[in-house]
Amino acid sequence: MNRLLVVRCPDLLDEDENGAALRSFVKVVDAVESYCPWITTVRPGICFLPARGPARYFGGEGPLARLVADAISDITTVEVGVADGLFAAVLAARSGLVVPAGGTPGFLAPFPVGILGRPELAELLARLGIRTVGDFAALPESHVLGRFGADGVACHLVAGGRSGELGDLCRPVAGRRVGQQRAVGRQAGAVVGEPGFWGGVSDTDARAGRALAAVQDLIGPDGVVTARLQGGRGPAQRARFTTWNAGESRVDTSLGAPWPGRIPSPAPAVVHPAPLLAELADAHGQPVSVSGRGLLTAVPRRLSVEQHPWSTVTAWAGPWPSDERWWSRSRRRGARLQAVTGSDAHLLLVERGRWWVEATYG
Amino acid sequence: MFVEYPTRPVFSGPGRERTEGYLALLAERTRPVSSSQTRLLPVLPPLVGLFPDGSLRRGSTIVVSGLTLAGGSDPSGGGISLALSLLAAASGAGSWCALVGLPGLGAVAAHDMGLDLERLAVVPHPGAAWAEVAAALIDGVDLVVLCPPFPPRPVMARRLVARTRERRAVLVVVPGRSGWPEHPDMHLSVSDMHWDGAGTGDGYLQRRRMTVTATGRRSAIRPRHHHLWMPSTTGTVEEADAGIDVAAQAVADPTART
Secondary structure, eight states: OOEEEEEEOGGGSSOOTTSHHHHHHHHHHHHHHTTOSOOEEEETTEEEEEOHHHHHHHTSHHHHHHHHHHHHHTTSOOEEEEEESHHHHHHHHHHTOBOOTTOHHHHHTTSBGGGGSOHHHHHHHHHTTOOBHHHHHTSOHHHHHHHHHHHHHHHHHHHTTSSSOOTTTSSOSSHHHHHHHHTOOOOOOOOOSOOOTTSSOOHHHHHHHHHHHHHHHHHOGGGOEEEEEOOOSSTTTTEEEEEOOTTOOOOOOSSSSOOTTOOOSSOOSEEEEEEEEEEEEOTTSOBOOBOTTSOBSSOOOEEEETTOOOEEOOEEEEEEEEEESTTSTTOEEEEEEEEEETTEEEEEEEETTEEEEEEEOO | OOOOOOSSOOOSSTTHHHHHHHHHHHHHHTSSSOOTTOSEEOOOGGGGGGSTTSSEETTOEEEEEOOOOTTOOOSSTTHHHHHHHHHHHHHHTTOOEEEESOTTBOHHHHHHHTOOGGGEEEESOOGGGHHHHHHHHHHHOSEEEEOOSSOOOHHHHHHHHHHHHHHTOEEEEOOTTSOOOSOOSEEEEEEEEEEESOBEESSOOOEEEEEEEEEESGGGOSOEEEEEESSOTTSSOEEOOSSOOHHHHHHHOGGGTO
């Protein structure tokens, strides 16, 4: 989550008839822009900028906040605050505080749950005896999902300081008009939760989320995983499994990069979580290995996986040498071989004279 | 200089069935998300012929049995690929899918087959609570693939089948060696698997040919055989012609030469 500096002008929050407030706010934004060009207007009277870079330049977040406040104090009354994420930073500005990095959950904890801007949620929580943001954050996420749905989870993530903002806080109420006047309006694009087809969390997603939360209750939160693809050579390296987490949006980003030495498509349907020990032998039952020059020492004829009876190798492809992390101490040298035994096909890996079944084309 | 394009889609001849399949798929894909109101869930065009409705009927249970060889170490024998292929079109159309009891999913293979990994939940080790886990998933997920880690008792199986019907989900069981005591709505079995591409050290595995036999209930009781490339060279499913591979098999078999 980003460190954000929020500028809040309490007198300019409401638009007046002749637009004087809006014009004053434009002056405020221009003044703040002299410290950082990446300024974003949230709504009339509130704008923010990423604090990290300017803070380093101006000698810390405290000095930066003072400089910004001084620059605006000629125009109107102003409140400046710094925290992790937009939601906390707006609250910090209201109190005129610089919340240190990592201190956001502790800063949010004593606020009443009503601060989250969900009256129904606040009322329900109050009836359950949960009155502060800290109490709400302490609830297990699967329970929050089961009872309050995806929006509840979005609030829960914000309450725990794990997400920067609520879905509707960053929606520019009239920020566009500020942008039109300045012609530089940049709108905050952060989205909390997983957007459905029409922008909201769809009914199907919410239903599936409840079912998965129920499974997590049965066998523990780590029991449900989702897969993400990433770059890599072997089939095991090309996918990463992470614990399923409601409200987290997952985007595959690393698919485009080419990986020289990758086993060509099609990919195996079963990738063994731990490789299975295998034996590969020639027609006389002698073990087959890969020489230092990357060639098989004999023609492979028989394969046994995990001490199972031998099966005949009817075709094979490779070996392809694989030399990974050759620059480091954890260097791994080996070779991969595709072996067909009748109708089965396996991807074998040989390392230090030992054969392993890495994946099966099941 | 100009390339002539057909101005109208051709709706006759041998391509017709496939065109209709693609159209059905397209119609299903243009929906925002598949709602539980629709009676059918789409399948990939090459699989349309396996099903009496041309798609997966909600509330039904399908048993997929792979080819198990004596001494074979692979518990699925093509069954996992076939099960994944059944999910692909529905997943692409917005349905959620879940896999229960498969510890080593090849995520790349699933992605290549057409599954949306963002809507795929995996429960690799459900343990003794596998039936409860499957039941909970049937409540909220459109398609559930179940590989029972232990042989299911008939009562358990019957309950899961009833729940699937009630919640209008689709349950795909890959029983492996555990077996499945209930008579399913549809039974798909794999036979005649053969890999293309690898020889004696040269080439690489390119595609697998398999025959899938579908038997159902009532009107679908007569077995239907389909020849498929699964996975194809791109990791998806394609239709294969009947009986062309005897010669290729002889070439690929090194023992035939000695």
